[in-house]
Every structure is written in C-alpha cells, then in structure tokens.
Amino acid sequence: MKTKSINTSLNDRITAFAKASSLLSSYLEGSLKALTNDGVSWHDRIQQRLELAQRKNSWFTDDTLEFAITQWAEALNEENLTIWMQNYPLDKVTAKNIALITAGNLPLVGFHDVLSVIIVGHHAMIKNSSNDDVLTPLLLEIATSFCADLASSYSYVDGKxxxxxxxxxxxxxxxxxxxxxxxxxxxxIIRKNRNSVAVLTGNETLEQMEALSKDVFLYFGLGCRSVSHLKVPKGYNFDLFFNGMFVQKGLIKNEKYLNNYDYNKAVYLMSEFDLLDNEFLLIKEENSSYSSPIASLGYSFYEHIEDLAVEFEQNADQLQCVVAQGAAAATVIEKLGGKNAPQIVDFGTTQTPGLQDYADGVDTIQFLLTLS
Known part of the structure; x- marks a missing residue:
C-alpha cells in the first residue's frame, strides 16, 4: 500500500488523545455519560471490550485491566503529551509506513509503540498479538471519535x-x-527478552517491601518490567521481604496463578532445590539467570554494591529495570555511565513508566524521526 496522507496536525493528534484520556478517566470514575457516534453509551462500549479482552486472555483480570487503563488515562493528558513532544523536531516529518508487531503478555503492552508512530505523523500498520487485539483498537476508536481524520494514521494487518x-x-x-x-x-527496532531485578540491602522498611510487591506481582509477573530476581547481601534475612509480599496473598485465588505455583513447586521439590515458600511465592537461589517462572523468584548474593554495578553494566542488554534506592542506586547509576538501560527505579514504580521511558532504553521517537 502507498503511505496514506496524514490529515492531522500534531496539535490535532495531541488533542484527540487528550480527549480520549478524559473519557477514560470519566469511565473509571463511573461518571461517563457520553454516547458513541452510533448512539451507544461509551460506558457500555468500553465495558464490553474489556470483557471481550478478558475472555480472550484469562491473564487479563478486572484488576490488571483497570490498572492498565488507569495508567494510560493518566499518561495521555494534554500536558504529558505536549511535554513529551516538545524537544523533538517534528516539523519536517514525511509520513512513512511503520509495521508494528506487538506483544500480548500485558494489557496494552504495545500501545506505546502505536502512539509513538501516530503522534510523530507516520502511519502505523498494526499487527496485534492475538492475546491483546481488543484494547489498542478500543483506545484508537475513542481517540478517532474526537478527530475523524486520525483514521488516516493507522490500519490493522492480519496477514503478511x-x-x-x-x-x-x-x-x-x-x-x-x-x-x-x-x-x-x-x-x-527488534526487542528481545529482558528481566528486572531488585537490589536489597537489609535496611529496607516494611513499606518499601510492600511497594516492591507491586513490582513483583502486578500483571502476575509476566512483564519485562516485573521483578523476577533479587540481589541480596550474604546472610540476608528474608522475613521482612515475605512480610511485605503478604499483601498480595489474594493472588493464589487466581486459578492460573495457583496452577503455576503448584506446578513449579512440584518441579523444584523433585529437583531437590532448597526453597523458601510462603504458600503463594517460591524463591530459590539462582546464579545463572535473571528470569524466573510465574509464582517464583530467583535470588543471588552479593558482597559489595560495586560488584553488582559492574554486573549490571556487563549485562545491560538483559535488563529492563533495576529497583534500587539510596547509595545502592547511586552506585549503579554511576557505573552505568549514562546508559539508557537498564532503568534505575524506586520501589513500587516498575509498572508506572512515563511516556519518555522507552523500552530497552531505545528512543522510539528519535528512531522514527530518522526515517524522514
């Protein structure tokens, strides 16, 4: 296909997505009364799509869907979009066809790429994962309802x-x-597997451990920003860690999560691994990988933060986020020497990236601008 003429200005696109943000916020607040162009309640339309997304991917629960929608409702406000774009030279963009092959492990996990292509002024050829092919069309439908010409900025590809x-x-x-x-x-831009780790020093508070539980358990640990490995000092006492994780105990009521917990526990026990277990999370010592199966975490010991910083610098292409604070964070940041990945974040914030927090540290907007 020839590249479609993009019939919108940057201001048009920002306004359309900002209005979509307001509509989503009203839905989340329970105050949405607006009608779609065909006279259907937007509240009902959104509710139907969320239910469909959940039927198609049983990892998408009410809680995870609400969290994802909330994050995008907050991110897409006009101020955030304007600040995001203000330092990029968008005045000489020549529209190109950008093929997008999205993942489907998390709700709306591919939407940042879609948004980036559209907001710059290119045409997004979207090949959605079958595990998440409902939510991106929903958000684009909402935005396009406020700017019909936005439809020239995207299309969907089912085949080759x-x-x-x-x-x-x-x-x-x-x-x-x-x-x-x-x-x-x-x-x-081709993205591979990445994982996230948390650096614990033994001086954390219960509040910090409860915040870390979000990094571990949000989206059931399925994302590259989900903490899958702990770095702990030798002799570390895991009691406070487990006390912090306890706020997530309700996850074991999810059938798929329970099945993974039971399966992985059986495998570990048959393999005679030494386990720590709080009846919904398994942790075991692991020195060869940052990844871990659902319902489990690996951990490894360190002696000096400086050694960890060297390790993270050497394995930067395997890491998405490092959760660390204080002197530990400062040491790691210094060693990374300005690298854009992994991203160093506070406890409880791995799943709340901003628009400028690019996956793998690769500036998607800058990449798109090089094409014009």
Whole structure:
C-alpha cells in the first residue's frame, strides 16, 4: 500500500488523545455519560471490550485491566503529551509506513509503540498479538471519535506485512531471530527478552517491601518490567521481604496463578532445590539467570554494591529495570555511565513508566524521526 496522507496536525493528534484520556478517566470514575457516534453509551462500549479482552486472555483480570487503563488515562493528558513532544523536531516529518508487531503478555503492552508512530505523523500498520487485539483498537476508536481524520494514521494487518518502510517488533529471544532475518533489511527496532531485578540491602522498611510487591506481582509477573530476581547481601534475612509480599496473598485465588505455583513447586521439590515458600511465592537461589517462572523468584548474593554495578553494566542488554534506592542506586547509576538501560527505579514504580521511558532504553521517537 502507498503511505496514506496524514490529515492531522500534531496539535490535532495531541488533542484527540487528550480527549480520549478524559473519557477514560470519566469511565473509571463511573461518571461517563457520553454516547458513541452510533448512539451507544461509551460506558457500555468500553465495558464490553474489556470483557471481550478478558475472555480472550484469562491473564487479563478486572484488576490488571483497570490498572492498565488507569495508567494510560493518566499518561495521555494534554500536558504529558505536549511535554513529551516538545524537544523533538517534528516539523519536517514525511509520513512513512511503520509495521508494528506487538506483544500480548500485558494489557496494552504495545500501545506505546502505536502512539509513538501516530503522534510523530507516520502511519502505523498494526499487527496485534492475538492475546491483546481488543484494547489498542478500543483506545484508537475513542481517540478517532474526537478527530475523524486520525483514521488516516493507522490500519490493522492480519496477514503478511507488505509495503512497510520500517519495523518495530517485540517478542522473545526466539522470535527476535526470526524478526531479524525477515525484517533485517529495513530500519528496525527488534526487542528481545529482558528481566528486572531488585537490589536489597537489609535496611529496607516494611513499606518499601510492600511497594516492591507491586513490582513483583502486578500483571502476575509476566512483564519485562516485573521483578523476577533479587540481589541480596550474604546472610540476608528474608522475613521482612515475605512480610511485605503478604499483601498480595489474594493472588493464589487466581486459578492460573495457583496452577503455576503448584506446578513449579512440584518441579523444584523433585529437583531437590532448597526453597523458601510462603504458600503463594517460591524463591530459590539462582546464579545463572535473571528470569524466573510465574509464582517464583530467583535470588543471588552479593558482597559489595560495586560488584553488582559492574554486573549490571556487563549485562545491560538483559535488563529492563533495576529497583534500587539510596547509595545502592547511586552506585549503579554511576557505573552505568549514562546508559539508557537498564532503568534505575524506586520501589513500587516498575509498572508506572512515563511516556519518555522507552523500552530497552531505545528512543522510539528519535528512531522514527530518522526515517524522514
């Protein structure tokens, strides 16, 4: 296909998404009374789509869907969008077709890429994951209801991708090899597996551990920003850690989570691993990987924060976030020497990135601008 003429200005696009933000906020507040263009209540339309998304992916629960929608309702306000765009030279963008292959492990996990392409002024050719193919069309439908010409900025691809100028693809290490082979001749961003870790010193408070529980358990630990590994000093006492995790005990009532917990516990016990177990989370010593199965965490010991900083610098391409505070955070930041990844964040904030917090530390907007 030829690139469609983009019939909107940057201000039009910002205004459309900002109005979508307000509509989503009204829905979340229970005060949404507006009607769609075909006379249906927006409240009912949104509710129906959320229910459909949940039926198609049982990891998408009421809580995780509400959290994701809330995060985007807050991110898409006019001030945030304006600040995000203000330092990029968007006045000479020539529209290109950008193929987007999205992941589906979290609700709306691919929407930042979609938004980035549209807000810059390119055309997004969206190939949604079958695990999350309801929510992005919903948000775009809402935004387009406020600016009909926004429809020229995106389309959906069900079959083979053709006639694209660049690619942004997100997947596993295995799919990345396929993406690199298939799309390697075009400008691209290809994302692989990454994990997030938390650095504990033994001086944390219960409040900090409860905040960390969000980093561990939000979205059931399925995201690259979910903490999957703990770095702890030798002799660390896990009592306070487990006390902080206890606020998430209700997760064990989720059937899929329970099945993973039971399965992984059985595997670990048959393999005679030494486990720490609080009846809904398993942790075991792990020195070879930052990843861990659902309902479990790995941990490894360190002697000096400086050693950790060197390790993170050497393995930066495997890490999305490092949760750390105080002197530990400062030491890691200094060693990374300005690298954009991993991102160093406070306890409880891994799942609340801003618009400027790019996956893998790769500035998507800057990449898109190089295409014009």
């Amino acid at each position: 991708l053709e006639n694209y100028d660049a690619v942004i693809a997100t997947g596993s290490n295995n799919t990345a090899r396929y993406f690199e082979h298939y799309f390697g001749e075009k400008p691209n």
